[in-house]
Amino acid sequence: MAERVVLQVGTVKGVYRFASNGDRRSWSVEPPLLPEWRVDSMLMDPEDPDHLLVGTSHEAWGPTLRETRDGGRTWKQIPLRPPDQPGEHPLRCIWQIARAPQPHRLYAGVADAALYVSDDDGASWREAEGLTRHPSRPHWQPGAGGLCLHTILFDPDDPRRMWVAISAVGVFGTTDGGETWTALNQGLPPMTMTGSPDEDAMFCIHKIVRDGSRADRMFMQFHAHTMTPDGTRSSGVFRSDDAGGTWQAIDRDLPLKFGFPMALSHRGELFVMPLVSDENRVFDQGRPIVWRSEDAGETWRRLDAGPPDEPVFSGILRDAMTLDAREPTGVYAGTTGGDVFASADAGESWQRLPARLPRVLCVRAESF
C-alpha cells in the first residue's frame, strides 16, 4: 500500500503541494513554490516526489520551462526556444508537458499551437515541425484561452502513434512518429464561429483522454455550443472506438454538456465536471457536480463534490481535474475560485482541502 499521496496544484501564482498519508483524508499544504509565476502545466516524476517539471509564464516576462529535483528549493530554467532562434509563431505559454513511451523523450504542447520534443528528459528541446506543417495550419483559430495545444496522448504499445488536441482547431493523429498528421474530427459538430474556413480545423476540443486497456478507445470533452438562434446546443461528450477516426456523442443523460476537464482511471471510470454553458462558465447554481460513468458513457452517476452548506460560484479549467492510481480511485478538482475538492472513493464522498488558493490552472497527483 502506498504510504503517501502528493498533489501538486498549479495556480496563477505559484504551485502548491498537498500531501496525505495513505488514507487520503488528512492533508497538509506547503507554502507556494514560484509564487511570482503562473504555473500553466506540470509533469510529476512517479519515482521521485521532489522532481517536478513546470511550464511557467508571466504577463511581462513570458514563458519558460522550469525543473526542480529538490522539492522546489532550487530550480533550473529551460527555454524551449533560445532567444536567438526565432520561431515562426510566438511562444506564449506551455500548456502541457508529457512523458512519451520512448526512454528520455518528453513532449510539450504550447500556445501558439505547436509541439516541442526533447530526447534528453527535458534538458533541450526542438519543435516537432511535422504538425505545424499541416496544410490547415494557416486557418487555425484560437479559442478564448488562446491557440493552445493542450493535450498529448500516446500509444504505449506503438511509439509511432500519437494524438494531440488543439483549441479551437481539432484532434490530430500521427502513425509515423510525428512526420505527418491527420485531422480526426469526424462526427463532431463543426463550429463555423471559430472563423476558420477549413473543415479540418473548426473544432474546439477541450480535453481528450485515452483508455489504457482498450487501445483504440478515446473520450472527449468538447465545447458544446449553441447551434441555432433558438438555443439548440450541440453535444459535448464524445467517444471514439477507432482511435479518433470517428466520434459518437455519449452525453444523452448528462443535463449539462459544456465543460473542460475529463479524467479516466485505469479501471475505466470516466469523470467529467460540466459547467452551465459556453456563455456562463461556472458550476450550475453554485454546486460543483462531478459525473462518473463506468460503462464508457452509456450511463452516468451524479456526484456532489462541493460542500452541502455553501455555494461555490466558480468554474474549473481543462487541466484542473486529475486522478490518482490508488484503489479506490482518488479524484481531485481545483476551481477557478481557488478551492480544491478531493475524493478518496471515486467521487462518492468529498472534502475541501485545507487552503484557499489563487485561480487553479492544473492539478497532478502521484502516490509514493
Place this chain on the structure above:
Amino acid sequence: MAHVTLEVPRVLRDCTAGRAAVELEADRLDAASDAIRRHWPVLATHLFTETGELRPHVLLLHNDRLTRRLQRPDVPLAAGDRLTIVQAVSGG
C-alpha cells in the same frame, strides 16, 4: 568598450545566478542587448520577443531614463552607465 552595469529585478535573478547586477561590455545600447543575449540567454528569453524587441511590458532604463523614448538603438553608452530592467506598471 564601455563597462556598464545591468540591474536585474528580484524575480529574474535566477537567470543571473542570484546576482542583483551583472557587468556588460558594450559601447551602444544595441550592443548591450546583444551582450545580454550572448552572456545571459535565459534572462534574454524573458526580456525580448522572438523578433528581438523588448517584450511589451518590459522596460529598460538607461541611467534611469526610459530607453523606449530614445527611438534609436545606437545610443552611446559610457563607462559606469547603468541599465535597469523594470516591469512596466500596467493593468488596472
